[in-house]
Amino acid sequence: xxxxxxxxxxxxxxxxxxxxxxxxxxxxxxxxxxxxxxxxxxxxxxxxxxxxxxxxxxxxxxxxxxxxxxxxxxxxxxxxxxxxxxxxxxxxxxxxxxxxxxxxxxxxxxxxxxxxxxxxxxxxxxxxxxxxxxxxxxxxxxxxxxxxxxxxxxxxxxxxxxxxxxxxxxxxxxxxxxxxxxxxxxxxxxxxxxxxxxxxxxxxxxxxxxxxxxxxxxxxxxxxxxxxxxxxxxxxxxxxxxxxxxxxxxxxxxxxxxxxxxxxxxxxxxxxxxxxxxxxxxxxxxxxxxxxxxxxxxxxxxxxxxxxxxxxxxxxxxxxxxxxxxxxxxxxxxxxxxxxxxxxxxxxxxxxxxxxxxxxxxxxxxxxxxxxxxxxxxxxxxxxxxxxxxxxxxxxxxxxxxxxxxxxxxxxxx
Amino acid sequence: xxxxxxxxxxxxxxxxxxxxxxxxxxxxxxxxxxxxxxxxxxxxxxxxxxxxxxxxxxxxxxxxxxxxxxxxxxxxxxxxxxxxxxxxxxxxxxxxxxxxxxxxxxxxxxxxxxxxxxxxxxxxxxxxxxxxxxxxxxxxxxxxxxxxxxxxxxxxxxxxxxxxxxxxxxxxxxxxxxxxxxxxxxxxxxxxxxxxxxxxxxxxxxxxxxxxxxxxxxxxxxxxxxxxxxxxxxxxxxxxxxxxxxxxxxxxxxxxxxxxxxxxxxxxxxxxxxxxxxxxxxxxxxxxxxxxxxxxxxxxxxxxxxxxx
Numbered sequence: 131x132x133x134x135x136x137x138x139x140x141x142x143x144x145x146x147x148x149x150x151x152x153x154x155x156x157x158x159x160x161x162x163x164x165x166x167x168x169x170x171x172x173x174x175x176x177x178x179x180x181x182x183x184x185x186x187x188x189x190x191x192x193x194x195x196x197x198x199x200x201x202x203x204x205x206x207x208x209x210x211x212x213x214x215x216x217x218x219x220x221x222x223x224x225x226x227x228x229x230x231x232x233x234x235x236x237x238x239x240x241x242x243x244x245x246x247x248x249x250x251x252x253x254x255x256x257x258x259x260x261x262x263x264x265x266x267x268x269x270x271x272x273x274x275x276x277x278x279x280x281x282x283x284x285x286x287x288x289x290x291x292x293x294x295x296x297x298x299x300x301x302x303x304x305x306x307x308x309x310x311x312x313x314x315x316x317x318x319x320x321x322x323x324x325x326x327x328x329x330x331x332x333x334x335x336x337x338x339x340x341x342x343x344x345x346x347x348x349x350x351x352x353x354x355x356x357x358x359x360x361x362x363x364x365x366x367x368x369x370x371x372x373x374x375x376x377x378x379x380x381x382x383x384x385x386x387x388x389x390x391x392x393x394x395x396x397x398x399x400x401x402x403x404x405x406x407x408x409x410x411x412x413x414x415x416x417x418x419x420x421x422x423x424x425x426x427x428x429x430x431x432x433x434x435x436x437x438x439x440x441x442x443x444x445x446x447x448x449x450x451x452x453x454x455x456x457x458x459x460x461x462x463x464x465x466x467x468x469x470x471x472x473x474x475x476x477x478x479x480x481x482x483x484x485x486x487x488x489x490x491x492x493x494x495x496x497x498x499x500x501x502x503x504x505x506x507x508x509x510x511x512x513x514x515x516x517x518x519x520x521x522x523x524x525x526x527x528x529x530x531x532x533x534x535x536x537x538x539x540x541x542x543x544x
Numbered sequence: 545x546x547x548x549x550x551x552x553x554x555x556x557x558x559x560x561x562x563x564x565x566x567x568x569x570x571x572x573x574x575x576x577x578x579x580x581x582x583x584x585x586x587x588x589x590x591x592x593x594x595x596x597x598x599x600x601x602x603x604x605x606x607x608x609x610x611x612x613x614x615x616x617x618x619x620x621x622x623x624x625x626x627x628x629x630x631x632x633x634x635x636x637x638x639x640x641x642x643x644x645x646x647x648x649x650x651x652x653x654x655x656x657x658x659x660x661x662x663x664x665x666x667x668x669x670x671x672x673x674x675x676x677x678x679x680x681x682x683x684x685x686x687x688x689x690x691x692x693x694x695x696x697x698x699x700x701x702x703x704x705x706x707x708x709x710x711x712x713x714x715x716x717x718x719x720x721x722x723x724x725x726x727x728x729x730x731x732x733x734x735x736x737x738x739x740x741x742x743x744x745x746x747x748x749x750x751x752x753x754x755x756x757x758x759x760x761x762x763x764x765x766x767x768x769x770x771x772x773x774x775x776x777x778x779x780x781x782x783x784x785x786x787x788x789x790x791x792x793x794x795x796x797x798x799x800x801x802x803x804x805x806x807x808x809x810x811x812x813x814x815x816x817x818x819x820x821x822x823x824x825x826x827x828x829x830x831x832x833x834x835x836x837x838x839x840x841x842x843x844x845x846x847x848x849x850x851x852x853x
Contacts, residue, residue, distance in 0.1 A: 174677045175776070215672050218778040324823075351823045356782050357772055360557045361817035361825075368545040368553075384679040388773055413679030413774070415608045 163204035164480055166191065166466060167232035167241035167264075169253070171213030171220040175381035179407045179455070180213070180245050182530075183267055185448045186456030187242045189440070190463035200467050201474030208238055212249050218355060219381045222326075225249030226256060233260030239485045240264070240466045242459060246379065247271030247327035251283065254291050258284040263486035265292040265466060267459035270403065270427045271330045272297035275506040289507035292489055294458040294465065294498070295427040296512040298327070301402050302334025302377070304514040304540035305425050309373060310342040311541055313423070315398060317345040319371040321362070321386065323354045323378025323404075331402045332377030338543065339375075347371045354382040363393040372398060379404035384413035391418035403427055406453070406517065411528040422519045423537075429498050430515040430536045431457045437497045453530035454515075461496035468494045514540040545695040553696050554814040560702045560771060562810020563709035567764035568787035569794065569802035570716065571637075571757030577733040577797040578753045584660040585640050587784030588667035589758050593633035593765035594775040595671060598682055600625040606683040609773065613685040621685055626708070630762040636667075637758025638751055646747070664780075671777040679776045682769040705767045712763055713803055716756065720799060725752065733797065786813070786829070793833050795846025804844060 168187060170180035191205050199205065210232070212225040225244055232238045233256060241257070241264035244250050250269040257264055274283050274291050284290055309315040318339055322332035332349070339346055347369045350362050359382075366374065374397050376386050383405050390399060391414075400423035410419055431437045432454060440460060444452045452460075469488035473480050494501045502510045517534040525532035545553070568590055575583045604621050605611055613621055640663050648656045689700035720726040731739040732749045740746050768783065769775050786809055794805025809829060816828040836844065 173672075175679060177677050213677070215669065215677075215777075218677070218776070350821070353782075353823075355778055357768070357774060357779055358561060358813070360561075361554060361814045362822045364550065364553050364557060364814075365818055365822070368550040370545075380679070385772070385774055409678060413681055413776075415681040417609070418773075 164239045165206040165208050165237040167208045167238045169210045169212050169228045169243035170245045172211040173213030174219035182456045183459040186459035187463040190460045194467050200470045220246040220249050222248045222252035226252040229253035229256035239482050242462050248325045250274050251326050254283040257290050258286040261482050263290045263489050265462035267294050267462045268455045270298045271327050272299040275508050292503050292507040293509050294462045298331040298334050300512050301427045301514050302331045303338035303543050306335050306338035308540040315373040317371045318373040319347045319366045320349045321376045323382035324351050328378035335375050352382050359389045367394050374399045376401040380407050380409035387414035388418045408528045408530050416521050419519045424517045425514050426454050428458050429513040431497050451531040457497050464496050465492050465494050516540050549695045554818045558811035558814035560705050562807035563705050564764045565787045565790045565809050566803045566806025567760045569791040569806045571761045572791040573802040574753045574757040581656050585663035587780040588664050590761045590765050591780030592667050593762040594769045596632045597629040597766035600628040601683040606685045608681045609684050612687050629766045630759040633762025634755040634759035637754040641754040682773045684773050795843025798845040801845030
């Protein structure tokens with residue numbers, strides 16, 4: 131109820147505010163405006179976490195606007211929802227439609243999103259044809275930016291899929307290293323949720339686990355809409371692995387967390403940033419979620435004193451704590467705003483093409499440090515952070531900030 | 545775990561799943577038996593009922609797995625939750641019949657069936673828009689009690705499922721076969737026109753069929769929630785489809801067929817998943833369904849009725 135209604139309200143509010151300000155502004159001072167598209171799954175299992183990402187991006191944009199805009203430009207937002215009721219989570223088909231909407235709106239000069247790699251795969255070719263750059267704060271599947279698949283994901287040539295997180299080419303393998311080096315795991319069973327992100331992450335983890343000499347006892351694929359995973363988990367129990375690794379997002383994740391607690395309580399469990407979510411805490415809850423090792427594809431900024439003022443403003447404005455992907459979304463917005471600022475300062479036109487090129491050349495100081503991108507759009511900084519879900523009764527039990535305890539950086543492969 | 549223990553454990557898992565499918569399949573079969581109508585709204589009657597059961601449990605301050613009850617308190621809370629959920633689901637079923645299907649009673653063709661699909665979406669979106677899209681941490685007051693036989697584990701919640709399923713199915717069997725109303729139901733199922741001529745109030749029988757079928761879905765929904773500690777607005781689809789398949793496998797219209805079909809589908813799902821691979825579950829289930837229907841077109845226990853006019 132909450133997420134969808136608030137989407138509709140904020141959508142109409144931004145649309146209204148957009149027309150009013152750009153209209154009024156033009157009449158009053160001849161000011162110009164540009165639009166940033168935001169595409170996230172506000173319907174379905176990841177709605178709450180999509181909201182946290184949107185809030186991060188909106189905080190940066192709203193603050194820029196209330197400071198008088200960026201070099202004379204008001205920033206409007208085109209907010210789109212790629213979650214559908216039929217999918218119950220992100221829906222690549224809807225993501226493609228939304229990408230066309232953004233490309234079709236001439237005022238849109240850059241975009242933020244998507245949250246999910248499955249959507250990213252659907253959107254990237256369309257954005258490429260439209261010459262529209264997007265910055266994802268959370269989607270980590272490496273294929274989208276991999277030059278090997280350039281013909282598929284950026285047929286028009288230039289990189290348009292930028293990230294303020296690194297990819298599963300590091301998230302999976304580094305966690306396998308962490309399993310081997312720090313947790314001293316010798317055998318593991320690998321599951322994925324059949325989504326683009328989940329499969330890719332599980333593959334990357336599994337390959338490195340094998341390389342590190344871990345005994346991979348098996349690999350299975352879960353249907354995220356299915357409720358019953360007891361068959362799979364009983365199968366895993368019979369194989370008696372030391373650890374379980376799950377590549378996937380919350381829709382399957384909630385049930386994996388719950389049912390694995392029931393059937394294989396003593397097996398060490400880990401996952402990627404799909405399990406770093408308020409939805410996991412809310413849907414699976416404690417005690418089931420306790421003890422899971424979870425990575426994110428970004429540095430942990432939440433404990434960085436530089437981030438404290440932003441987190442305070444965030445909490446004050448939205449009534450809840452940000453998570454790390456609120457911060458990467460905030461950073462993504464900063465990168466786009468910075469690109470617009472540089473273009474306007476140089477006196478050039480703020481067009482899609484120009485914004486893309488400006489983003490490509492970014493050296494922006496953000497909360498996670500200076501952000502710059504390689505020729506494919508991937509972030510230069512490749513830190514994978516490890517957390518452990520550790521119940522903290524002093525805070526709400528679905529508060530990502532306080533229930534995921536930061537442990538450290540996962541070792542990179544040498 | 546030895547191979548034998550694993551198969552035994554999967555059989556236990558399969559029986560729990562199968563009991564849920566069977567209860568849900570009975571709803572399809574009861575309505576089909578009387579109206580020759582496949583009621584697709586049944587999918588989401590189940591889903592809505594799982595939320596009603598959740599709210600009923602929350603009335604007692606049970607949220608998540610934080611409040612564990614025992615003894616009389618547990619029995620009382622569970623009995624209340626079952627009664628409320630089953631009654632509410634039954635009322636939803638009756639409302640669906642009265643509001644959307646009775647006006648179409650005389651219409652030939654697939655209009656009524658398509659209507660049930662529409663109602664299915666209405667229920668689906670009603671929950672999506674009011675409750676939201678998240679996963680619910682289903683309240684569960686059951687203490688964690690496990691009996692261990694070697695490596696094979698039987699849990700209290702599984703025993704609860706079996707007991708509830710058996711009690712309800714026996715009750716349904718007695719009702720249909722040993723009461724006047726049951727006799728009227730059977731008569732209507734065999735030939736509605738003749739039953740009407742013999743003084744059976746067919747509309748009332750239809751209402752009862754919807755009420756009973758939906759109430760059983762309510763029971764299935766509550767044990768589903770207690771078993772998985774989970775519900776969401778999407779749960780109706782996969783569970784409902786399996787249950788529907790179970791009803792067809794057993795012979796839609798046949799009460800025994802729905803029970804046996806449900807258990808079979810549950811066992812095929814877990815044992816097939818163990819012996820072949822879980823990702824092939826649907827392929828396995830539907831291959832067996834096709835094979836059975838090729839050999840026995842009316843399903844395992846289906847009657848080949850003379851065509852009703």
